[in-house]
Amino acid sequence: MMLQAAKRIASRSLTGQQRRLFAVSSQLLNISATSATVIDPSTNTATSTTSAAPWTSIDKFTNDLKFIQKQETLQAYRVMDHTGTVLNPEHDPNLSKDEVHKCYKGMVMLHTMDGILYEVQRQGRISFYMTHYGEEAMIGSAAALSPHDVVFGQYREAFMLVYRGFTIDEFVNQCFSNDLDYGKGRQMPVHYGSKRLNFQTISSPLGTQIPQAAGAAYALKMSGADACTLCFFGEGAASEGDFHAGLNMAATLRSPVIFFCRNNGFAISTPSAEQYKGDGIASRGIGYGIDTIRVDGNDIWAIYNATKAAREIAIKQQKPVLIEAMTYRIGHHSTSDDSTKYRDRKEVEERAQFDNPVTRLRRYLEQKNWWSQEEEDAYRKQVKKDVLASLSAAEKRKKPAIKQLFTDVYDELTPNLVEQQKELEELIKKYPEYYSLDEHVSS
């Protein structure tokens, strides 16, 4: 009916030439349609004659002119409430005391290290820092992975490295860009990477790691490894084109990757209300044909269970999974940001106090009588001492050798780099007073 009406309107208003083209295109439609369907001229409805043309099936159509509006908000999966009480015992992952201690100690260690390195930046001893305040429970994702799983991060995921055994020294050396930094002092602080721990080196451009994680997962699938990739990103980064590219590619190419979104409500100063109009990031996963779940990002066990199940889906069914963890960025975006300029300090304090992921796990521990105030005090004291020791050791070390400026651009120095390295060496010889050679190791 609609088509006939359209034709009537068209034939009234179109010029002769346009009408001819319209007739040709209608004819083309009929030609392609007759190969699989019979057109009933009285109703203009198509009846499928073969099963090979599902788009002609009558149940794909409706007579209602109805736009799809906002659908029901996805609920966040939660295992324990803010008092550390498990709501449904069947969902308690029941990790051993040692395993829970590992998670809790990791969270406290990260929190303590964050506090000290933040201050160290404020004193100008390192150039930059980013804390993890409020997002420490994400360590649950680390506990649910195998060490063989390859991790791609954004920058606020040091919990993964903590869990996998990156040492305080290793963190601090990177932040101080000294000669022990694996990155040879080339990247800004908190751009960690560890080949040993299967943690791909962080880079600043947002979202770039998302299609990369899809590609790496495809490679793992090809080589038959019992492993997946896990890719972290914030809700702000999910607005990048690379998010779209990565999720769509992973879905169509069946890459075993867990996309893990840390939705902490802010991308620097931009609240998520200015970031998207849909139901967060999770609602998009469904559109890509990806199994999706939203979880309480301050609940370590919700994160643990979701990641564990996601890993199983990813590897066994060879397809991607999306997890959106709802949390709140308690700290400033970075040391270059003062978040009181764009949000209420009181709101931040309330969130930190009443819905703190570290406190929540501590209460869980206390309910099991697995942790005491004495242990807490002793552990915090120990970590503080360890971080400070690393700090003073790291600060005393020299910067990497100057030649490292030129290496690793390519696998081997190219002729232009050899020439430029020589040029710099000659300059340094000529004007030694303008260069601080003593700050660097000699080779």
Place this chain on the structure above:
Amino acid sequence: MLSLRKAISACSPYISQRGYAATAQQAMDGIQQGVAHSKLLKRDPEEAFRSPELAHMSASNIETRKMNLFQAVNDALSIALTTDDKAVVFGEDVSFGGVFRATSGLAEQFGRDRVFNTPLTEQGIAGFAVGMAAVGHTAIAEIQFADYIFPAFDQLVNEAAKYRYRSGNQFNVGGLTIRAPSSAVGHGGHYHSQSPEAFFAHCPGLKIVTPRSPIQAKGLLLASIRDRNPVIFFEPKILYRAAVEEVPTTDYELPLGKAEVLKKGTDVTVVGYGNQIYTLENAIQLAEKRLPGISCELIDLRTILPWDVETVVESVKKTGRLVIAHEAPKTAGVGAEVTSTVMEHCFLNLEAPIQRVCGWDTPFPLVFEKYYMPTMIRCFDAIKKAVEY
């Protein structure tokens, strides 16, 4: 369909008479122009080995097969997939053989897990390739036209190029190769004609390679795939069918970072790459005919980053004059880099200003293509200016 076509041609009775640049070139000054008449292509099997880089193969009496450039690319990809279990080929429409047939038969031969279509997303293709390479696999990705590589610019410049450096060599994407059909094709307009090599030549960490012929394409592509650095491989699409050579069927590589002197000469050094080599070949013929006694040295750069300074500088020290030509716009093009480097190294040898013959500083135009291109006559004029200065 037929009636539609009839209707269109009835509206434009002159359409079939329009001469697009890709159609046969007229012989001017008795010079048969273009790749079809080139003396640089190796048209019989013995000729195929007549270069120091391939000479060692002829001793073992290796077979050759007549291939055009897309077939040579296909042959290289097939060898790469055969010799490396971790190699994959992917991009838009590569599964059915590719819009230029460069991947035909590969999906059938190696399976759809190793040769596959991706969704239509250049940043996704490049990012996916970076990820595969980052875990040690060999990713050979295709961008359908070099004109559409720009959505992947971030992944290539910020990610692929810096992957090894920023991780302190803990990780690298050495297994990454991006292939992209590039350059003019006679009627490609803005977005099927571009030569974006200079954008990438400004990016440390990448290698950029472009071949001029089937033998070169196969050897350079295999070397690019196996090189332990990310490589962008620009294939001059006008040569896909037009350039035909006897290509050794064996697995061989040609060196990256090395230019090739195609013709020895004493009076002027002429540098180019890709399809421009054939225009330069014609310009040299014209120059040597019209300016009796002069002899030109022709160099194919082959690798644009890192480029072979030594070979070019050595040549200019001998000839004292340099003409460089490319299709891409002049300002900040590859020619500018070659010019300033040669000036630094050969200041006392130069006897004339270095001549750059390039595309104009405009978008690549449709109907004006013949006026835009650094054609034989423009290249000839530059050679003339250089020798008569």
